Amino acid sequence: MAQKYTIPKGTRDFSPEEMARRNYIFQTIQSIFKKHGYLPIETPAMENLSTLMGKYGEEGDRLLFKILNSGDFLKNLDTEDIENKNLGKVTTAIAEKGLRYDLTVPFARYVVQHLNEITFPFKRYQIQPVWRADRPQKGRYREFYQCDVDVIGSHSLLNEVELIRIIDSIFRELNINVVIKLNNRKILTGIAETINAPERLTDITTAMDKIDKIGVEKVYEELRGKGLDEDTINMLEPVMNLSGDNTSRLNCLKELIGATDTGSQGLEEMQTILGLTKQLDLKAEIKLDQVLARGLNYYTGTIIEVIAKDVSIGSICGGGRYDNLTGVFGLPDVSGVGISFGADRIYDVMNELTVFPEEALNSTDVMLVNFGDKEAAYSLGILEQIQQTGIKAELYPDAAKMKKQMKYADQKKVGYVLLIGEEEMNTGIYTLKNMKTGEQTKGNLEEILTILKS
Amino acid sequence: MAQKYTIPKGTRDFSPEEMARRNYIFQTIQSIFKKHGYLPIETPAMENLSTLMGKYGEEGDRLLFKILNSGDFLKNLDTEDIENKNLGKVTTAIAEKGLRYDLTVPFARYVVQHLNEITFPFKRYQIQPVWRADRPQKGRYREFYQCDVDVIGSHSLLNEVELIRIIDSIFRELNINVVIKLNNRKILTGIAETINAPERLTDITTAMDKIDKIGVEKVYEELRGKGLDEDTINMLEPVMNLSGDNTSRLNCLKELIGATDTGSQGLEEMQTILGLTKQLDLKAEIKLDQVLARGLNYYTGTIIEVIAKDVSIGSICGGGRYDNLTGVFGLPDVSGVGISFGADRIYDVMNELTVFPEEALNSTDVMLVNFGDKEAAYSLGILEQIQQTGIKAELYPDAAKMKKQMKYADQKKVGYVLLIGEEEMNTGIYTLKNMKTGEQTKGNLEEILTILKS
Numbered sequence: 036m037a038q039k040y041t042i043p044k045g046t047r048d049f050s051p052e053e054m055a056r057r058n059y060i061f062q063t064i065q066s067i068f069k070k071h072g073y074l075p076i077e078t079p080a081m082e083n084l085s086t087l088m089g090k091y092g093e094e095g096d097r098l099l100f101k102i103l104n105s106g107d108f109l110k111n112l113d114t115e116d117i118e119n120k121n122l123g124k125v126t127t128a129i130a131e132k133g134l135r136y137d138l139t140v141p142f143a144r145y146v147v148q149h150l151n152e153i154t155f156p157f158k159r160y161q162i163q164p165v166w167r168a169d170r171p172q173k174g175r176y177r178e179f180y181q182c183d184v185d186v187i188g189s190h191s192l193l194n195e196v197e198l199i200r201i202i203d204s205i206f207r208e209l210n211i212n213v214v215i216k217l218n219n220r221k222i223l224t225g226i227a228e229t230i231n232a233p234e235r236l237t238d239i240t241t242a243m244d245k246i247d248k249i250g251v252e253k254v255y256e257e258l259r260g261k262g263l264d265e266d267t268i269n270m271l272e273p274v275m276n277l278s279g280d281n282t283s284r285l286n287c288l289k290e291l292i293g294a295t296d297t298g299s300q301g302l303e304e305m306q307t308i309l310g311l312t313k314q315l316d317l318k319a320e321i322k323l324d325q326v327l328a329r330g331l332n333y334y335t336g337t338i339i340e341v342i343a344k345d346v347s348i349g350s351i352c353g354g355g356r357y358d359n360l361t362g363v364f365g366l367p368d369v370s371g372v373g374i375s376f377g378a379d380r381i382y383d384v385m386n387e388l389t390v391f392p393e394e395a396l397n398s399t400d401v402m403l404v405n406f407g408d409k410e411a412a413y414s415l416g417i418l419e420q421i422q423q424t425g426i427k428a429e430l431y432p433d434a435a436k437m438k439k440q441m442k443y444a445d446q447k448k449v450g451y452v453l454l455i456g457e458e459e460m461n462t463g464i465y466t467l468k469n470m471k472t473g474e475q476t477k478g479n480l481e482e483i484l485t486i487l488k489s
Numbered sequence: 490m491a492q493k494y495t496i497p498k499g500t501r502d503f504s505p506e507e508m509a510r511r512n513y514i515f516q517t518i519q520s521i522f523k524k525h526g527y528l529p530i531e532t533p534a535m536e537n538l539s540t541l542m543g544k545y546g547e548e549g550d551r552l553l554f555k556i557l558n559s560g561d562f563l564k565n566l567d568t569e570d571i572e573n574k575n576l577g578k579v580t581t582a583i584a585e586k587g588l589r590y591d592l593t594v595p596f597a598r599y600v601v602q603h604l605n606e607i608t609f610p611f612k613r614y615q616i617q618p619v620w621r622a623d624r625p626q627k628g629r630y631r632e633f634y635q636c637d638v639d640v641i642g643s644h645s646l647l648n649e650v651e652l653i654r655i656i657d658s659i660f661r662e663l664n665i666n667v668v669i670k671l672n673n674r675k676i677l678t679g680i681a682e683t684i685n686a687p688e689r690l691t692d693i694t695t696a697m698d699k700i701d702k703i704g705v706e707k708v709y710e711e712l713r714g715k716g717l718d719e720d721t722i723n724m725l726e727p728v729m730n731l732s733g734d735n736t737s738r739l740n741c742l743k744e745l746i747g748a749t750d751t752g753s754q755g756l757e758e759m760q761t762i763l764g765l766t767k768q769l770d771l772k773a774e775i776k777l778d779q780v781l782a783r784g785l786n787y788y789t790g791t792i793i794e795v796i797a798k799d800v801s802i803g804s805i806c807g808g809g810r811y812d813n814l815t816g817v818f819g820l821p822d823v824s825g826v827g828i829s830f831g832a833d834r835i836y837d838v839m840n841e842l843t844v845f846p847e848e849a850l851n852s853t854d855v856m857l858v859n860f861g862d863k864e865a866a867y868s869l870g871i872l873e874q875i876q877q878t879g880i881k882a883e884l885y886p887d888a889a890k891m892k893k894q895m896k897y898a899d900q901k902k903v904g905y906v907l908l909i910g911e912e913e914m915n916t917g918i919y920t921l922k923n924m925k926t927g928e929q930t931k932g933n934l935e936e937i938l939t940i941l942k943s
Binding site for chain 1: 869
């Protein structure tokens, strides 16, 4: 009796069916990255903890998977630290490495380490798993893939436009209707300055950002709870209630916050981006969302978030511009802009919308039935000729009962089955069965190949 | 000044150039796996230590990367175990998970765990990194990729033949001349039985296996050192000195060990495989090597090893048949046969032979020069039309000096540069420069596209 073996919670095995769907997503994303001139890099699964610690806040440090040193990992350990339950010091003594938590910090480390080999502007993409010791729940895993694309070493807003085009192309190809929400850290700063509360930027923006979920009144309540007075809150009202299309929002914002230096700079950037995207053939809806706030610890300009229109699941892609990507590694003033696609959520959205194209999920094109040693030996030669044309083909390895072989072909979703028994060997006329329609055709190899290739 | 940041020893960053080469290898391998009806699966980077420990021998247990439990990892720790330096007990108390060490044990665990979802014979491939805390040295890394392909649930020797065809196709496609060495565990057993030393199988075979490296005399010395008497060693001589082609070796072996049940069964299997491969259009040399020994802990039948002919680097692919893959997980009698390609060694071989095809390493096909805001806005539309034809294209994001833009195109190995200045905007006649030949052509978009697509 087989025992019950499992994998660590929050991790997953992927079956051939799931892999076909996942690879369809990855290949689509990757081919569009490439089409825009982005090139791949990869970094190791493990980084030195000194590279990772302190980059994701206290919670991030806690959620990092740490790897026990090899050999005598106890040699630097002070037993007093154990008795005092000093987890931090014990960790430092016994673990030097950790699994990567995202792709951004390893990328920043990569840029600093390989500075002299890189041609700037550096357009790179990176598709790799990341690991977080988070509490697993529906749609949240401890091992998941990120697909990041960034360009660094250029301040041009054409980069933002390019990323918007990439988002549009990818979701168009994947058949997901999306809204691309745009904002700018500088607009948020302009708002905070206009209501004379520049130091409350984070409080204000994180509250405003919830308007869609909790409504205006609850946002005001939260702001009151954070100590903002009624006058200040009243001044926020016009920003909160902004509506209409992008042009009218932009014009209103100019009146509201255009008097601040930072605000007006943010609006100018927004106007440039909206102007350039307007002339493009985009399918996605572009929406200026003046309350959108994310990544305020590092984003300094444009903020991007992508929402699926027909499925409620949160954002499926997001990013922004950061003027100090490599600053924590001692190389300041490297400006870049990048976005990250959440493959797992996109997978869930596509499953819910049932938009995976059937041809992407195909396995073997044709299976040759095995009638016995002699027939199998003969079939090997036919198999070789079929595969040489690029068709995916296999010969059932055992001379099992026909029923068993057909069941295999059926469960593996093989397109056709080719029957070569003794009579077929003698005449050179084979029987081909279409597994979907059940239709049978007879023909020589050339005729069979014509059907298989069609 | 940027500080010096590094990655853990034995791990690597891969630059775009290296990624292009590596992806060429992976894609070639993968496309041939698929052509033969194998489907991909993936398993998590981390497995429970209970799944991994005890599967790779004592050395393997030591070389496993172990992951510190999250949260209060000290809670189950007995300080006495620390004082006694009882590394094993301390590890069990603070680490439940480890990084996978190979793809075979996770695959066996996968089969047992997903038994009811699998269609047998199960033909799967798996291309993922593995981790070993081995001492890093030239060509040996702590993180490296394995490409495994296995079929389980079938005893048919047609599976061995299929794997030989896969090996042949992959190395033919990669332009590496190889020898595929074949042996059979049962032949080795037959040899040990014939010289009346069946219990010394491992000692005898590991010594014999070194004949190419150390010569016959040293092999005898080693056997003497292991306590074999001269008579027994003399009986080995005909086996050691076997030469000639596969047929004559097979015939000699029949005389030498054909009297043993196991030996004759091994010879029969070998004869079937050699017979079936003979009729195929193989480029690789197939060589019966009666002293080849590898994986004797698990291989029960065919043993396969692939050697590059023109580079001395050891084996670049290997595998064999195992009759008890899932036995350690409580599911005995699952027979399978599989091979593993070493991507890192194949990479080194291809670099040494300089056989990477140039087109596989191409990045962007065409870069549009940026002459300023107006020209860039106009160029965006042209860029869109170029990319829609499938051509990889990018617009330089800044209106930098021409020299800088050309240097970028040059370093990124861009094929063509397209110049659209004010005059070009007015006339619709653009200038295209071939970056390799320096040749310049003028034409409208249609004419430019024709050149780019050719």
